[in-house]
Amino acid sequence: MKVLVPVKRVIDYNVKARVKPDQTGVDLANVKMSMNPFCEIAVEEAVRLKEKGVATEVVAVSIGPAQAQETLRTALAMGADRAILVQTSDDLEPLAVAKVLKALVGKESPDLVVMGKQAIDGDNNATGQMLATLLDWPQATFASALEVSGSKAKVTREVDGGLQTLEVDLPAVVTADLRLNEPRYASLPNIMKAKKKELAVEELASLGVDTAPRLKVVKVTEPSKRTAGVKVETAADLVSKLKTEAGVL
Amino acid sequence: MAVLVIADHDNASLKDNTEKTVTAALKLSGDVDVLVAGQGCKAVADAAAKITGVRKVLLAESAELGEGLAESMEALVVPLMANYDAVLTPATSQGKNFSPRIAAKLDVAQISEIVDVVDGSTFVRPIYAGNALETVQSADAKKVITVRATSFKAAADGGSAKVETIAAPAKPAKTHFVDQKLVKSARPELTGAKIVVSGGRAMGSAEEFQKVIEPLADKLGAAVGASRAAVDAGYAPNDYQVGQTGKVVAPELYIAIGISGAIQHLAGMKDSKVIVAINKDADAPIFQVADYGLVADYKAAVPELMSALAAAGK
Numbered sequence: 001m002k003v004l005v006p007v008k009r010v011i012d013y014n015v016k017a018r019v020k021p022d023q024t025g026v027d028l029a030n031v032k033m034s035m036n037p038f039c040e041i042a043v044e045e046a047v048r049l050k051e052k053g054v055a056t057e058v059v060a061v062s063i064g065p066a067q068a069q070e071t072l073r074t075a076l077a078m079g080a081d082r083a084i085l086v087q088t089s090d091d092l093e094p095l096a097v098a099k100v101l102k103a104l105v106g107k108e109s110p111d112l113v114v115m116g117k118q119a120i121d122g123d124n125n126a127t128g129q130m131l132a133t134l135l136d137w138p139q140a141t142f143a144s145a146l147e148v149s150g151s152k153a154k155v156t157r158e159v160d161g162g163l164q165t166l167e168v169d170l171p172a173v174v175t176a177d178l179r180l181n182e183p184r185y186a187s188l189p190n191i192m193k194a195k196k197k198e199l200a201v202e203e204l205a206s207l208g209v210d211t212a213p214r215l216k217v218v219k220v221t222e223p224s225k226r227t228a229g230v231k232v233e234t235a236a237d238l239v240s241k242l243k244t245e246a247g248v249l
Numbered sequence: 250m251a252v253l254v255i256a257d258h259d260n261a262s263l264k265d266n267t268e269k270t271v272t273a274a275l276k277l278s279g280d281v282d283v284l285v286a287g288q289g290c291k292a293v294a295d296a297a298a299k300i301t302g303v304r305k306v307l308l309a310e311s312a313e314l315g316e317g318l319a320e321s322m323e324a325l326v327v328p329l330m331a332n333y334d335a336v337l338t339p340a341t342s343q344g345k346n347f348s349p350r351i352a353a354k355l356d357v358a359q360i361s362e363i364v365d366v367v368d369g370s371t372f373v374r375p376i377y378a379g380n381a382l383e384t385v386q387s388a389d390a391k392k393v394i395t396v397r398a399t400s401f402k403a404a405a406d407g408g409s410a411k412v413e414t415i416a417a418p419a420k421p422a423k424t425h426f427v428d429q430k431l432v433k434s435a436r437p438e439l440t441g442a443k444i445v446v447s448g449g450r451a452m453g454s455a456e457e458f459q460k461v462i463e464p465l466a467d468k469l470g471a472a473v474g475a476s477r478a479a480v481d482a483g484y485a486p487n488d489y490q491v492g493q494t495g496k497v498v499a500p501e502l503y504i505a506i507g508i509s510g511a512i513q514h515l516a517g518m519k520d521s522k523v524i525v526a527i528n529k530d531a532d533a534p535i536f537q538v539a540d541y542g543l544v545a546d547y548k549a550a551v552p553e554l555m556s557a558l559a560a561a562g563k
Contacts, residue, residue, distance in 0.1 A: 016512055017377035026381050038494075094349065095358055118494060123376055124361045126349035129319065133353035138423040139319055141346050144487065154427065158487045159317075160342045161259070162431035166318075169423040178477065178494060179487060214358035218371065218384040226519055229540035235553035238525065238543055239561050246523045246540065248444070248502040249469075249563065 001148070001170075003046040003055045004110035005080065006101055007039040007062050009071040010121045017121075023219040026121075035071045038116025040078075041176040044183040045146060046114050047079035054148045057081050059108060063100050065089055069199060076194035077186030083197070084108075088204035088211075094122070096211035098130035103207045105135060110171065112153065117142050117175040128175035138168035142177040250369065251280040253307075253329060255322075255338040255348075256297050257398075260287045260315055263296040265441045266339035268403035270396045274337045275302050275404065276366040277392075282307060282333075283410075286325055286417075288315025298410040305410050311417035316426040322347035324418035327354045335392035341440075348395050357389035364400035378493040378516035399440060399499035399520065432486055439489065442472035444502045445521070447491055450478035451507025451528070451547060458484040461551050462506060468558055474498065474518075476508045492517035507547045510535025527551070 011017055012032040020027045035043075049055035060075035062068040063086040072083035086100055105113065118125035132139035140155035144163065147154040148170070157164045158177045168174075186194070204211065232238045243249045252274040257266040267283065274281045284307045285294040294308040307329070313321040326336060326347075336351060338344035340362045352359035364382070365373035371386045372394065439445065446469065448462035458479065466473045475485035477492055491498055493516040503521035508514060510526070510533055518524070519538055526539035529546045536542040543550055 011377065014512075017380040019381045026377055093358055095353060095356075098353060120493065121377055122361075123378065123493065124349075124359065125345045126352070126359045126361060129346065129349035130353035130359075133323065133350040138421070139346075139350075140424075141319070142342060158342065159346075159429070161488055162429065162486070164317075164429045165427035167425040167427050172423075177487075179481065214389050215360065215385040215387055218386050220376070221382050221384070223375070223379060223382050226524070226538040228537045229524075229542065231536075231542045231544060233543075234557075235543065235545075235550055236557040236560070238541055238554065239557040241541055242502065242523070242525070243561060246502075248523050249558075249561070 001055050002057045002110040004113045005042050005046045005060045006115045007075050008036040008119045009033050009064050009068045010036045010119055013037050019222045025220050035074050036116055036119045040183040041180050042114045042116050043075045043078050044181045073194050076197045077191045083199045085201045086204050092211050094124045094126040097127050099209045101131050102134045103209050113173045128173050132173035138172045140166050140168050141175040143174050144177050144179045250278040250334045252278045253333040253336045254283045256283050256285045257339045257341055258293040260290045263293045265403050266398040269398035269401040270337050270339045271300050271404040272401040273396045280304055286314040294412045298412050299406045301405045301407040303408050303410045306412045308412055308414050309417045317343050319347040320421035320424050323350035326351050337394045337396050339398045340395040344395050352393035355391050357391050360394045362395055362397045364397050437472045439472040439496050442500050444469045444471035445474045445498050445500045446471045446504045447474035448506050449476040449508030452484050455484045476514050505535050509533045
């Protein structure tokens, strides 16, 4: 069974995004970039499927600038077998990403696509669902457990109020939530090995997919800031302030 | 321009995310219909019909809609879109699950988690864990939108719209519902609660979380939340998580106990009206957003808070 894992290069999880003064976007110059945390979880899950003998090949793909090769090398160091970069300097919207991934699925014919539920830059939480729709494959989003047996996958999903379990026929799209697993750190030998693994680069234009943006960004602004309030000395002080000053009790 | 709002409900009662999403929809158009899709949810449709400003309620029922299968929701909504220019869904885990499918089927962008409507095609949405607000203009003929309900006031009751039953789509062939384990709680729902009490990693165990956070929440009639660290450690169930990828809350009062205040947690609660932080580390980032900070070990502070509340008649 072949597993395709899309990964995205985004601002590092621990870095606070700063809005550019000209309001055209977020300043990413000289900012640490990493693999989107949800994508890491997806890679980990795919590699575990291979280690369990369920998957035979794990292919990591990314759509982005040349630097996204680093992100793919991380996936290879975690245990993916090979990687594909669809190179573009454009920042694609989820619908366009889903269309590109659909084209790659057409070429690679995976039995399962495992991907993060959301990227921490755009915070859209849409690409996996869109890909499943375009492929007419079943979807199981926000997975906290995944069990593949034969031609089916049993997926436990994090939903409002608890957990839901679905069984989907393969091929399918599964999106990873935080508690699906804890991704490994790549060991130094594996990082070295990853440098020798195959990483193919394709130009976005060569896929012939319409990736024109549907949304125009008018401006990007900073949200109104909260300022630190006061420190209270005791719990009784706190209650009295909440009652008389804030009026929320 | 006509707008369809997809109701948030649990088949028994309508969630106030729906009324809030109606408010967002009314900013787009005066012609707002509500779709109630589920199983055995006639009472929900009747409740939706009472929302002021709603023109008509559509009711569709089947087992799969009751289970909330995304494929069924998409199959139901896409044909309806012939009659609507926009569809608005509360950005709950359920809404996030199916709404992008509708967008993909219609070949339009989804405008995710809007917090404001500028005009019929321009919307404001948070990006980068709420550290930036993006104003986007959509060129698509049909708008598919999810709504961060906490950013809108609930539309009032007082309407008397008609409820029209429509056919449910066929069962999806490749997705099968196995089961659902929902936590039953007498507490208010996290996203709609007036007061939220949240616990963090400092709790140290699920038992401690239940012993410290829950009685305080119950004393205040509050919902219970948790930081990602507390959920990851198994101290609290996953649907308690407040943050960038969990629930976004904006209560009147948010009390963070033993929570350091990572960017991702702040993203989920910084729009609360009043924030209280109790943490023994005076340098914890949570104090930078807190209106009232109490630098103290929760082990001493929470019991004191309980007695102070009792003394104040709570």
